[in-house]
Amino acid sequence: MSGLTILTLFVLAAFVGVEVVSKVSSTLHTPLMSGANAIHGIILVGAILVTAHATSPVLIALGGLATLLATVNLVGGFVVTDRMLEMFSGGRRRPAEEPVGSDAR
Template identity: 65%
Template sequence: MDEAVVWLTIFVLSVFVGIEVIAKVSSTLHTPLMSGANAIHGVILLGAVLVTGTTDNDAALVVGLVAIVLAAVNMVGGFVVTDRMLKMFVRKKPKPADTKGEAA
């Protein structure tokens, strides 16, 4: 069997498993999972920087720079989404009563 077919099969199967796992998560667990995913994306970004910094090949450098940009966008976007989700759970402070027209 060709090595490319093996890698493609592993990739397709991992996509299906990932979709099934994420689809089964209840909505109350999404915020903690997003925080964990942001940490993983930070590790991926660090790995992309380290690997790209040690390469001598121009093609590998270009692929590494693309990986760095995509990992950074993914990580920042994850933090933005997590921040918006956490703001949904913040209780709004009640507005103070207006005392302009009242006699003392």
């Protein structure tokens, strides 16, 4: 495949991904994020395995970058899932902050 074909597929996949995710109702985001986190965990393991078998410095650098980005994506997914679950829970885990400028006595 040529570079232009790969770039075109990437751009189309990005547009389709944005459209699909934007149409999901907010009550389904948490289960979808949990499933996505499982997939990202597999991607992280794959990036580590590919990096471990790399032979040239360029492949090692790309594998290290892939591992870093997969880790950031996985951790970010867990943070977003935690915040969404906090939204749906009845009680708060953290005490609410006082509004600035309020004179509570």
